[in-house]
Amino acid sequence: xxxxxxxxxxxxKLDNFIDGLTHKKENLIAVLHHAQEIYGYLPDNVQxxxxxxxxxxxxxxxxxxxxxxxxxxxxxGEHVVNVCTGTACFVRGAEKLKEELExxxxxxxxxxxxDNLFTLETLRCVGACGLAPVMIVDGKVHGRMQKPQDINExxxxxxxxx
Amino acid sequence: xxxxxxxxxxxLKVPEGTTILEAARTVNIDIPTLCYLKLNEMHYNNxxxxxxxxxxxxxxxxxxxxxxxxPVSSGMVVRTDSLRAIQARRAMVExxxxxHPKSCLTCAKNQDCDLQSLAxxxxxxxxxxxxxxxxxxxxxxxxxxxxxxxxxIRCRRCETMCNEVQTVGVYSAVGRGFETVVKTAFDLPLSKxxxxxxxxxxxxxxxxxxxxxxxxxxxxxxxxxxxxxxxxQTAPAVRVALGEGFGLDPGTIVTGKMVAALRxxxxxxxxxxxxxxxLTIMEEATELVHRIQHGGRLPLLTSCCPAWVKFFEHQxxxxxxxxxxxxxxxxxxxxxxxxxxxRTLGIDPxxxxxxxxxxxxxxxxxxxxxxxxxxAETADVDIVITTRELARMIREASIHFDHLKDQEFDHPxxxxxxxxxxxxxxxGVLEAALxxxxxxxxxxxxxxxxxxxxxxxxxxxxxxxxxxxxxxRAAVVHGLGNARTILEKIQAGxxxxxxxxxxxxxxxxxGGGGQPYHHGNLEILSSRAEGLYRxxxxxxxxxxxxxxxxxxxxxxYLGEPYGELAHKLLHTSYVARKKI
Numbered sequence: 206x207x208x209x210x211x212x213x214x215x216x217x218k219l220d221n222f223i224d225g226l227t228h229k230k231e232n233l234i235a236v237l238h239h240a241q242e243i244y245g246y247l248p249d250n251v252q253x254x255x256x257x258x259x260x261x262x263x264x265x266x267x268x269x270x271x272x273x274x275x276x277x278x279x280x281x282g283e284h285v286v287n288v289c290t291g292t293a294c295f296v297r298g299a300e301k302l303k304e305e306l307e308x309x310x311x312x313x314x315x316x317x318x319x320d321n322l323f324t325l326e327t328l329r330c331v332g333a334c335g336l337a338p339v340m341i342v343d344g345k346v347h348g349r350m351q352k353p354q355d356i357n358e359x360x361x362x363x364x365x366x367x
Numbered sequence: 368x369x370x371x372x373x374x375x376x377x378x379l380k381v382p383e384g385t386t387i388l389e390a391a392r393t394v395n396i397d398i399p400t401l402c403y404l405k406l407n408e409m410h411y412n413n414x415x416x417x418x419x420x421x422x423x424x425x426x427x428x429x430x431x432x433x434x435x436x437x438p439v440s441s442g443m444v445v446r447t448d449s450l451r452a453i454q455a456r457r458a459m460v461e462x463x464x465x466x467h468p469k470s471c472l473t474c475a476k477n478q479d480c481d482l483q484s485l486a487x488x489x490x491x492x493x494x495x496x497x498x499x500x501x502x503x504x505x506x507x508x509x510x511x512x513x514x515x516x517x518x519x520i521r522c523r524r525c526e527t528m529c530n531e532v533q534t535v536g537v538y539s540a541v542g543r544g545f546e547t548v549v550k551t552a553f554d555l556p557l558s559k560x561x562x563x564x565x566x567x568x569x570x571x572x573x574x575x576x577x578x579x580x581x582x583x584x585x586x587x588x589x590x591x592x593x594x595x596x597x598x599x600q601t602a603p604a605v606r607v608a609l610g611e612g613f614g615l616d617p618g619t620i621v622t623g624k625m626v627a628a629l630r631x632x633x634x635x636x637x638x639x640x641x642x643x644x645x646l647t648i649m650e651e652a653t654e655l656v657h658r659i660q661h662g663g664r665l666p667l668l669t670s671c672c673p674a675w676v677k678f679f680e681h682q683x684x685x686x687x688x689x690x691x692x693x694x695x696x697x698x699x700x701x702x703x704x705x706x707x708x709x710r711t712l713g714i715d716p717x718x719x720x721x722x723x724x725x726x727x728x729x730x731x732x733x734x735x736x737x738x739x740x741x742x743a744e745t746a747d748v749d750i751v752i753t754t755r756e757l758a759r760m761i762r763e764a765s766i767h768f769d770h771l772k773d774q775e776f777d778h779p780x781x782x783x784x785x786x787x788x789x790x791x792x793x794x795g796v797l798e799a800a801l802x803x804x805x806x807x808x809x810x811x812x813x814x815x816x817x818x819x820x821x822x823x824x825x826x827x828x829x830x831x832x833x834x835x836x837x838x839x840r841a842a843v844v845h846g847l848g849n850a851r852t853i854l855e856k857i858q859a860g861x862x863x864x865x866x867x868x869x870x871x872x873x874x875x876x877x878g879g880g881g882q883p884y885h886h887g888n889l890e891i892l893s894s895r896a897e898g899l900y901r902x903x904x905x906x907x908x909x910x911x912x913x914x915x916x917x918x919x920x921x922x923x924y925l926g927e928p929y930g931e932l933a934h935k936l937l938h939t940s941y942v943a944r945k946k947i
Contacts, residue, residue, distance in 0.1 A: 249553045253947070256552075262536025263552035263947055264560075271541045 215243050219251075220258065229259045233269060237276055246280045274328070281324040282317040284363045286310075287341040291330025294338040302338045302350050303327060309357060322364065372443035386414075387434035387445055388421055398423060398447050399456060401463075401485055402522030403435040404571060408824045408889050409846065409873040413527040413571075418520065419459045420485065424449045431455050457489050463520050465496040466545075467574075474518070474575040479884055481573030482520060503548060508556030510735045511564035511580055511728040516548045518576040525549060525568035525577060532873065533847040535678065537562045549576075552947060561681040561947045563847065565674035565871040566728035566880015579728045579881060583760055585750050589720040590633045596712075597720045599634040600700050600780075601625060603641055604726040604791030604876035605754045607898030611883040611891075612758025613768040618894030620902050623773020628761050629724075630774060638704070639776045640723070641783030643696035644790040644799070646703075646920070647671065648911035650693045650937055652804045653929035655866055659837075664689050666842075666857065666864040669796050671695045673733035674871035676941065678847050683854050684943035692938040694747070696790065697723040697730065698739050700780060701747035702936045707924045708780060716745055723751045726791070726879030729871070738939050753881025782916035785816075785903035792896040793845040793875035794821035794828060797868040801832055801841065802910045808835040816909050822900075824874060824893070827853070840864045846873040 210218070222239050226232050236255055241247055247270050256263035270276045288294075288303045303325075307313055310323050317324040333339045336348025340359070347359050369380045374391050381390045391398050402418040405411065414435050422431035426444035431452060434445075446452060464486065471477055503516035526538040526549055537560050541550040551560050569577045589597050610619040629637045655667045668690040670676055676695075679686060694702070701723070705716035723730060733739065734748040741747070752760070761768055775781070786802050789795030798818045805813045820830050821841075826849040832839045842864050844853050850869045856862040872878045877895035878885070885891045903909060911917065925933050 252553070257946070262530065262539070264536055264539035264550070265530075267550075267552045268539030268541050272543050274543075 210243075216254070218243055219254070223255070223258045230261055233259060233261065233266065234273075237266075237270060241276060246277045248278065248280075252278075280317070280321075282321050284322060284343050285324045285326060286360075287331075288314070288325070288327045289329070289331050289333070289337070289339045289341065290327045291334070291337075293330070293334035297337040298351060299327075299338045302340060302356070305353050305356055306340070306360075309353070309360060323360070370439045370441050370443075372439050372441070372445065374445040375448055381439055383438075385439050387423060387425075387432070387437050387439055387443075390439050391423075391434065391445075391447060396447055398434050399485055399488060400435060401460075401481060401520070401573060402524065404524050404527075404887055406571075406873075406887065406889055408892075409532055410826075410848075411528060411532050411571075413522070413524045415523055415527075418463070418522055420456055422452055422455050422459070423447045424452045453489075457491055458495075460486050460489055460491050461494050462496055464491065464494050465498055466500050467520070468500075468517055475513075475578040475581065476575035480575060481886070499545065501546075501548065506556050507580070508558040509562070509564060509580070509732060510558075511732040512557055512562070512566065512569065513578050513580055514557060515576050515578075516550065518574045519548050520574055520576070521547055521549065522573060523549060524571040524573065528567045528571050531848070533563070533565060533567060533871070534851045535561060535563055535565075535847060538568070555947070559947070561944070563674035563677040563681075563871060564729040564732045564880075565847065567872060569728060569880045570878070570882075570884065579753055579756070580731055581756065582731065582750050582752050583756050583763075586722055586752060586760065589722065589750065592720075594718060595720045596635050596714060596718055597633070597722060598636045598638060598704050598708075599629050599722045599724060600638045600640045600643075600697055600704075601629070601724045602697060602726055602730075602791065602876060603644065603788045603795075603899060604879060604882070604895065605724050605757070606788075606902070607791070607877065607895040608726060608754050608882045609758060610768075612755065612761075615769065616894065617891040618896075618898035620898050621768075622902070623775070624768060624771040625757075626776055627771040627774040628766050628768060631766050631771075632760060632764055634722070636704075636777045636780075637774075638700060638780040639783050640697045640700055640725075641787035641790070642780050642914070642916060643700035643703070644671075644787030644796075645784055645911035645914045645917050646699055646937070647693055647696050647790075647796075648786060648799050648803050649917060649921070649928045650699075650933060651691050652800050652807065654691055654693065655800075655804070656808070657929060659865070665866075666840075666862065667691050667866045669693075669866075669868045670939075671790065671796060672729070672870045672872075672876075673727070673736075674729035675847065675850060675869050677729070677732070677944070678850065678871060679854065680941055680944045681946050682851065683858070684946075686854065686857065687941045687943060689857070690941065692940065694739065694937055694939045695730075695733065696787075697725065697751075698733065698747045698939075699937050701734075701739075701749075702741065703780065703920075705741065705745060705747065706936060707920065716741075720749045721747070723748050724754065724757045725751055726754050726876045726882045727751075727872075728753060728880045730881075738942075754879075755881060755883055758883070779916040779919060782914055783906075784911055784914050785906035785909035786911045787914075788902045788906070789899050791876045791899050792822075793824070793870055793873075794818070794843045794868065795875065795899070796870075797821055797830075797841055797843050797866065799911055800866070800868075801830075801839075803912045804839070805832070805834050806910060807912060813910070822896075824889075839866065841866050841868075843868045845870040845875050847871050 401420040416433040416436040506514040606622040610621040731751040786799035828843040874892040
């Protein structure tokens with residue numbers, strides 16, 4: 206989920222992005238998106254730095270980050286597994302899918318595996334209702350995830366990628 | 368263009384853009400509100416329509432509308448008193464109460480709480496909803512403000528005050544849904560943020576979520592310690608607001624009763640911070656002249672207000688050399704009590720407890736600043752209580768306040784002039800300074816001592832005063848947002864002022880965060896200011912340098928104003944802080 210590089214390179218990249226913006230304060234959300242892409246998450250010091258660069262109170266930045274579920278303040282694993290809990294998926298067994306993932310990964314939704322490989326999360330409808338129930342790994346949709354065996358196979362594929 | 372509508376069958380005409388709430392008020396219909404708060408003089412407007420208490424029924428509309436945020440439209444038929452509206456309002460308050468501690472009896476805001484009054488007015492007799500209750504940690508990290516987020520109703524009045532009026536930005540709504548609450552950045556304790564402790568958030572909080580750190584018991588303990596000599600001092604703005612705690616009109620001057628009450632409470636000496644305000648004028652005026660004569664940096668900024676001091680330390684650390692180095696008046700008096708006065712009495716300063724009664728919660732934080740002490744064990748001021756806390760102590764002691772006979776402050780640190788009493792309102796410090804500067808620099812008598820242009824609630828007030836062949840350019844700002852504007856001008860080199868008075872609270876100390884709650888009525892602030900100007904007019908001496916006790920203090924003890932001993936005792940230094 207996050208890019209490779211040293212902390213200095215990360216900071217430089219983020220600063221370059223912000224410096225390139227004509228309107229800074231108005232682009233808080235875009236800046237946060239970009240920062241999360243670079244760092245993989247939004248730790249306090251990154252939020253604080255953004256507040257200074259955009260000249261807005263850090264409490265405001267924190268308020269925005271805490272509001273949107275897309276933003277995370279804790280580091281995520283290498284692969285982010287999302288279970289869709291939208292209406293169609295819910296009807297077709299999203300809860301069971303979530304429980305199966307929790308049991309296979311041995312973590313709860315919202316947590317990251319100790320080897321830092323997987324983070325499990327839930328989200329609302331991704332628009333792939335025809336394939337319900339779906340799970341999304343690193344942005345790729347995997348449909349009709351009803352059998353534990355199928356779920357296991359998907360996870361195994363990402364595991365082998367490291 | 369005027370809009371015609373009817374509210375509860377009353378036909379009325381109001382200008383376009385008026386909200387239903389404001390329109391109803393013009394025909395004496397007070398729709399209950401909770402989160403809504405508009406303070407025109409402060410340019411404060413919290414109309415986020417989050418509480419839904421002000422809902423009304425509009426003919427032809429399916430849903431109830433929040434009257435605070437819905438503008439009127441032509442031919443609108445509004446009912447504020449329909450069964451549906453009344454029931455909805457009550458349900459809103461019940462829902463708020465379902466996630467609110469039921470500890471009203473022991474809450475610091477008991478009988479001063481907007482939520483409590485509303486529940487009473489709306490006839491809430493039971494809470495129909497049971498559900499989760501928030502469990503947040505109470506933040507007692509600072510010496511000034513206590514935050515109990517469990518009592519927060521998410522009205523965000525504090526946030527609007529802190530962000531828009533004061534431009535400090537300590538608070539934000541954090542999280543979403545049921546978990547939303549107003550917090551600091553990264554949930555830091557208040558003591559670790561750029562909070563100035565001005566307490567304006569407390570002044571607008573409708574519940575007990577934000578209150579001052581209660582120090583009343585500490586004072587009772589000191590008063591009952593036979594080994595402590597307990598000295599009290601009272602700030603200028605307290606004497607025109609304390610009476611409100613006993614049902615008197617705002618602005619009623621209760622100086623004499625207050626002194627009598629303090630003696631009854633058992634204080635060994637009752638001194639007046641006004642004395643030290645006169646002293647501040649001597650020091651600050653001399654400092655200004657010194658800067659002008661020695662090519663020092665201008666403008667000189669006043670430094671009486673601890674919230675303003677903390678504000679510039681965080682927000683303008685590159686300007687630390689322009690504020691006056693003068694300690695605030697109550698700190699000056701504190702150090703004099705523990706040096707000069709202790710020597711006069713022949714007692715060990717360590718056995719003296721100095722209690723300051725202030726209209727302010729930032730003074731609590733200020734008293735704990737390490738610079739404001741003579742060694743680790745001897746703080747210049749030991750305990751600070753607010754006007755509200757003093758009123759409470761007087762009640763606790765069963766003193767019938769309005770029957771007290773007027774008494775005088777103790778000598779010599781209780782003597783003061785009219786110049787010092789107006790320190791309590793915006794513009795007062797500068798007016799007092801100009802009275803003295805004029806006479807000291809010209810050697811002539813100033814006939815008209817009032818500087819009307821420096822008075823009133825305008826955010827920025829300016830005057831050019833010719834003194835001894837030089838034009839002194841002076842300005843007054845109050846409210847930290849106004850302070851920020853003027854400081855940014857100074858930073859950009861666009862300011863040519865010689866001296867600027869700055870107070871953190873809109874209106875100055877009369878509107879301080881430790882004063883009796885105004886509940887949105889800012890006429891109270893004007894009445895208090897008028898009270899201070901009345902007190903000034905009634906004084907035989909109205910210029911600080913004429914105060915005989917001040918003249919005596921320099922002669923017997925301090926030497927020259929801005930001299931060596933004065934520097935050691937009455938001046939301080941500032942710290943660059945992080946802009947968090």
